[in-house]
Amino acid sequence: MNKNTNNETNKITSQKENFSQWYLDVIREADLAENSPVRGSMIIKPYGYALWEKIQKILDIEFKKRGTQNAYFPLLIPKSFLEKESEHVEGFAKECAIVTHHRLEKKDGKLVPAGELEEPFVVRPTSETIIYDVISKWINSYRDLPLIINQWCNVMRWEMRPRLFLRTTEFLWQEGHTAHATKKEADEKTLEMLEVYKKFVEEYMAISVVKGKKTEIEKFPGAEYTSTIEAMMQDRKALQSGTSHMLGQNFAKSFKVSFLDEKQEKQYVWQTSWGLSTRIIGALIMSHSDDKGLVLPPKIAPLQIVIIPIWGNKEEKKVVFDEIEKIKAELETSQVTYKVDEREGRPGFKYFEWERKGVPLRIEIGPKDVQKKSVVIVERVSGKKEFVSNNEISSCVQQSLERIQKTLLENSRKFRLENTREVFDYEEFKKIMSEKEGFIFAHLCLDKNCEEKIKEETNASTRCIPFEDGLDNAGKCIYCRKDALNKVLFAKAY
């Protein structure tokens, strides 16, 4: 389906030359997604969607283990709902798709919107308002708590500078919403779900992240606080990879989500919400891929092994394919996913194509290999070639896949640490941010002005106050030199 591999536009720009073009080239050549005729909305192509399906499957199991129930709420949100929480509407009103009519009618030979709605609807940018209105009727008593709901769905935030996966007007995500009897439980849930994201992103995506709390400026509109995991891409920019919000009682009060406690007294619930979106696929691409194309960690790869038969004539083909049947039988005993590329055509062309798609391992097998009772196994990332005898294929590929998974995470962690600098002087801060970029770890006071000025002057925003070493780490504010209670992670960000 990817026509580009057959024509001249299939070049992948080198990362060093132009990171941003490299990113788009990798997506195109791996056939993950493309722009659509609806500006800002993307098409997730089958190979990209297979990644999303794996993400969904893994996370859904983790959610359900923790008592989460999936449900589905309306796509459209009455405008008046959005208006009920003042910070929330401020945050989302500027980028909403608005439904104003409910049919098309012929007028002067053209179809025009008709059936104007009394109250316009907003296509959900996120669903706190509609879900909390609904669950206010579900919750009566402390016995109905905690309520732990999740939905997998599409959302829209009108995007002026769209970029595949990273910023799209429509995107897919999950949004979890919980209600608790006490603040303590809500605090714990917020961090529990952040940890679920961290584990998933590190264990499966092999992306090392920093856990922390957002500043007031960067938090979710309407939240008491936002916790986040922040990753570093290969261009040393930050990418927020999952957020979990402690909403306090803000929405509960706006939407009257209350319950009778054990003493029969009315209390507002404490709430959390947490989400992870198709944006994470952008993070995956920018964390591991190289100038040869996509690189996928084995645990998230839709396909882990591709087997390439090599033959010159009919007899050879038969010999090779017979041997492949035996290899398949052996692979079936392990839990790896594999595919035989049975197409006609030069092996070199096939290598090239599967490399671009980031398949972690390639097994090459020709007539000589059959004679020697062995195959050649090639690793996507290192390019390392190994001759493996037939009876060791299964154990060898399993070990390789495990090792690759581990190495990718280690590399991600090393790269982040190498490019994270502790800075105490603003001149140095500016110099680093303009030359080396990466993460800067520095003291910041609570004055919003300092944070805004730094962003204006250096293009670096605060990513989070890291839970480790950031919170309650006193010093002098990097900008105004006044007392600061926390150290903050700064970076240019996606």
Added chain:
Amino acid sequence: MNKNTNNETNKITSQKENFSQWYLDVIREADLAENSPVRGSMIIKPYGYALWEKIQKILDIEFKKRGTQNAYFPLLIPKSFLEKESEHVEGFAKECAIVTHHRLEKKDGKLVPAGELEEPFVVRPTSETIIYDVISKWINSYRDLPLIINQWCNVMRWEMRPRLFLRTTEFLWQEGHTAHATKKEADEKTLEMLEVYKKFVEEYMAISVVKGKKTEIEKFPGAEYTSTIEAMMQDRKALQSGTSHMLGQNFAKSFKVSFLDEKQEKQYVWQTSWGLSTRIIGALIMSHSDDKGLVLPPKIAPLQIVIIPIWGNKEEKKVVFDEIEKIKAELETSQVTYKVDEREGRPGFKYFEWERKGVPLRIEIGPKDVQKKSVVIVERVSGKKEFVSNNEISSCVQQSLERIQKTLLENSRKFRLENTREVFDYEEFKKIMSEKEGFIFAHLCLDKNCEEKIKEETNASTRCIPFEDGLDNAGKCIYCRKDALNKVLFAKAY
């Protein structure tokens, strides 16, 4: 979460008294779904959504076995796309949600739509137009065919008389879209996918259906023909339960989906599309449920067995729960889903609640049962009670579940056949349709006028020309008495 079981509104109206109210009562008491603040859109509650998840899982495997690849296309469709296929736009323009603006702005203290779009968008009622525009760029050569794509998503068709699951403005579904080199392949694909639906609905949902072809009036707007499976509900009305459309080259020509064949000549592709929606859950409810509430066939039930411990004091509780651990260990060896209802409270109340939720089997176990080394197993549908000794629980429940599944399908088939009548005289037709209802099998000419008149006069629409006995079964038209080539199934329908 279902508060209704605790107050006075929890009555289920009897089917005979008021089928339509009974339907809503069953949904409410089983906690499947509810109306939302957005008129016409429903909330699928966790228990209802669990059904949808099972449906998705089963169908998705069947689709993938047949080479289908999942992908995701934009929610919004440019108005001009809808206009390209004339029959198609006729069919959908009257019931579309239209997006006309992309933000909200403060004006006189109120938020009003702003940022008017140059071209309005339609929230997808179905995705033929946008998908075919996109794949016209994916397909160049016969080597790119067949293309078999599916998406799981939400769609909107503005609904003036909404009804939970059956007619909702927003609903969830899957839509499959294929492109083929030849008419023959497209014809085959159309019927292959209809058969997938039929097997699924019969084997899992235990609903017996009739396969057939829609008449010109009832076909999908823009299709060459529509094939359908039609089921009979317990009120003897029909419910269309899945459709598969042969689109011919209609859309291919409008959207320029062409390819170079082996002779390097340009050809238009032949296309199909096929869909099954959350509507099927309405069919499920109306096929099997009774005055005690929901009835679920075991193969689609999110929970197959509920275990109810019975105890009077602490010692008894310990004895009973210890025994339950052993039962659980035994059940783990079989592939059944079960849950222990560990809540405090009277067993009778629990029986009542799980009956309403349609759980196929209930296992009761009290201190006396522990002594006797046996349990009581009760079937939801028949109410049949059986004492089963502990070492036979696993085999007994498996047999029961299989038998229940089979019986439900047999009952559905029997009921449909008993209420299907062959009629040759229009007076008789009218009498049956007003008194007994059900399906009527009668000859119909190809004149649209006859079909419309019958609908006007009897409220019965054509459901399909059954593949078995309907096509090429000549006789005299039931309405005009002229020659008719086919026999058609008529019914009042949802």
